[in-house]
Each structure stands twice: as structure tokens, then as C-alpha cells.
Amino acid sequence: MTPPTRFVDTxxxxxxARASSVASAEFHDEVRAQGVSIPVWRVLASLKGAPDGLTVGELTRSCLANQPAISKTVDKLVAQGLVDRHADPNDRRRVWVRLTAAGEERVDGLIARAEAHQARLIAAIGPEEAEILKAALKRVIDRAP
Known part of the structure; x- marks a missing residue:
């Protein structure tokens, strides 16, 4: 006899959320072992590949955090020389953040670890299913207001 299915099981x-929690916990242990906090990792990873940088608002959305937390993290990263920050010349209320050369170097090592972690996850479900899952998740994200 099959046990009853709980609502959350489907x-x-x-x-x-559960898959993200399980997979993230594994990788977050690796990040912290490198002496990097998760908020710092998220900011650095979000800025990688954005040569002009991102606004603090864009970082807030990308890092799944609130603006005060992102501003505090950016302050720490500026002090460490990993990012620089400047006001938008056309709108002084907007602040842009971008990686410095030191920030690029620091995040590259973390990204290599993230890619290795992702490869282990993909191996568990297969590359075809991984691509289907990524596409489906992007569609869910894209339909958000």
C-alpha cells in the first residue's frame, strides 16, 4: 500500500524552495570555507559579466536582499577594493556598482567553484533535464511583475 502523499510533496x-535550500547549503559551505560571506558572494557573482556595473536596485533584486543589506555589503566591498561605486551622472539618486580588477580576480575563483558544484548537480539529473529545468525556471521568473 502506498503511503498518502502530503500536499508539499507535490x-x-x-x-x-527545498531544492534550492539543499543545493545552496552545499555550495554555501564551500563559499564560507573561502572566507567569503554569502551576501558578498551574491554581490560579486551578480556583478560578474556586467562591465558597466549594476545599480544598487538591480543588485537588490539579483541578490534577493533588501536595499539596506546590499548597501552595507557594497560598503564592505568598496573598503576591500573589490568594487567601486559611483553616482549616475544623469540621476544622482542612482548609484552604480562595478567590480574592480581585484574583485574580478576574487570572484573568478568562486565562480570556478560554483561551476564545479553546478556540474555535480547537473550530473544528478542529466544535462537535457537541467536545460529544461533552467528554461522552465526562467519562464517562471520572467512572468513576475
């Missing part, structure tokens, strides 16, 4: 939002 609830998409729970499954996405």
Missing part, C-alpha cells in the same frame, strides 16, 4: 513552490 507543491511546486515547496519543491523549488
Amino acid at each position: 507543491y511546486l513552490l515547496y519543491l523549488m
